[in-house]
Amino acid sequence: GAKRVNVALGDRSYDIHIASGLLSLAGGLIKPILKQQRVFIVTDENVAKVHLGTLKAGLATQNIEAFEVVLPAGEATKCFAVLESTIDQLMAQGADRNDVVIALGGGVIGDLTGLVAGLLKRGMRFVQVPTTLLAQVDSSVGGKTAINSKIGKNLVGLFNQPEMVIADQDVLQTLPVRELRAGLAEVIKYGLIDDLSFFEYIELNAEKLNAASPEALAEAVRVSCESKARIVSEDETERGKRALLNLGHTFAHALERANGFGPALLHGEAVGCGMAMAMRYSQALGLCSGQEADRAEKGILALGLETDVRKLAGGPYEANALLEHMMHDKKAEQGKLTLILAKGIGQSYIEKQVDVEHLLAFLKTET
Ligand code: NAD
Ligand code: ZN
Structure with a gap:
């Protein structure tokens, strides 16, 4: 059956619809919010090939006309440049303030389109139709939108919430297996942050998740979205608790940077290893037991992800370089490093006083 998660944010809220076959039903879901019987779809070339037709057919059942902008993947x-050309194309097609833009794609399309929607004619409404697992459990929820600048990633953006999110697990069938696993890293993250019973669900269903079982994925997406929605609604603009979502990410960003953000290492692959590092470092600090750290690592491995820096793609990685990258990450303040550490599985917390020398010694044992 279909599942629904509500994201409540201050003065407004929206629903995430989660089920197989939703692309075909998108017309019925979207029709109530339309003022004119038309939508503007922004997608990328890969997704257009496999899922744009299904979405358009689903819209056509409700006589909704669909314009489209297809971007490079x-x-x-x-x-x-693409922000500008997307806005130009939408305006040439006649999009105005009353229209709705649909982001059909992974996090790249969702982030860009959310920003486009926030800017065009001072703001249009938009709907997220995430087609990667990462986008279904992470980027489509929470309202962060952005593009990259020469200086760094995600530096130009807005907090902009969608009207709704439509997460169809059928679209995940065409996802390359590496992209699926990268998404699973963000899924297990929610268990590790604050939900031991979800971590247990993942342990029990690792094989099904790896095989992209729509039922197992729908449940994983539901719990992940509930978790992210809860954390985000408590801290929409990331002043406090939202930082927990960065579990494993300071390590991961250092690995990605050391790899020059090359294609050898996907973000989620780095996060899988980064979370294992966060658990092992928590163990080294005496915060959690070796048993807990081992169990976390086993769970990550069961999803087909790598937990050993020495075997991780894009390497070799060197301790001093990793530390330097960690210091430059946005979580470094006044010489002291902030890391998300854990007192056990599902017991993560924000540690603002990480000793840099001690961390370097740990990184040397890892690399
Ligand atoms: P992506 O959008 O690049 O998609 C990955 C690849 O899969 C692309 O080649 C895409 O064309 C292809 N693809 C997408 N759906 C497919 C499908 N169903 N079948 C076959 N191929 C498909 O990458 P992503 O991992 O989804 O998102 C990464 C982006 O998300 C990054 O830019 C990151 O900064 C951003 N992000 C944003 C947030 C947020 O809160 N806004 C959170 C996490 C990540
Ligand atoms: Zn991430």
Whole structure:
């Protein structure tokens, strides 16, 4: 059956619809919010090939006309030039303030389109139709939108919440297996942050999740979205608790940076290893037992992810370089490093006083 998660944020809220076959039903879901019987779909070339037709057919059942903008796939699309050309194309097609934009794609399309919707004619409404697992459990929820600048990733953006999110697990069937696993890293993250019983669900269903079982994925997406929605609604603009979502990410960003953000290492692959490092470092600090750290690592491995820096793609990685990258990450303040550490599985917390020398010694044992 269909599942629904409500994201409540201050003065407004919206629903995340989660089920197989939703692309075909999108017309019925979207029709109530339309003022004119038309939508503007922004997608990328890969997704257009496999899922645009299904979405358009689903819209056509409700006589909704669909315009489309098809962008190149890949992170490079999150740039000023594509932002501009997307806005130009939408305006040439006649999009105005009363219209709704649909982001059909992974996090790249979702981030760019959310920003486009926030800017065009001072703001249009938009709907997220995430087609990667990462986008279904992470980027489509919470309202962060952005493009990259020359200076760094995600530096130009808005907090902009969608009207709704439509997460269809059928679309995940065409996802390359590496992209699926990268998404699973963000899924297990929610268990590790504050939900031991979800971590247990993942342990028990690792094989099904790896095989992209729509039922197992729908449940994983539901719990992940509930978890992210809860954390985000408590801290929409990331002043406090939202930082927990960065579990494993300071390590991961250092690995990605050391790899020059090359294609050898996906973000989620880095996060899988980064979370294992966070658990092992928590163990080294005496915060959690070796048993807990081992169990976390086993769970990550069961999803087909790598937990050993020495075997991780894109390496070799060197301790001093990793530390330097960690210090430059936005979580470094006044010489002291902030890390998300854990007192056990599902017991993560924000540690603001990480000793840099001690951390370097740990990194040397890892690399
Ligand atoms: P992506 O959008 O680049 O998609 C990955 C690849 O899969 C692309 O080649 C895409 O064309 C392809 N693809 C997408 N759906 C497919 C499908 N159903 N079948 C076949 N191929 C498909 O990458 P992503 O991992 O989804 O998102 C990464 C982006 O998300 C990054 O830019 C990151 O900064 C951003 N992000 C944002 C937030 C947020 O809160 N806004 C959170 C996490 C990540
Ligand atoms: Zn992430």
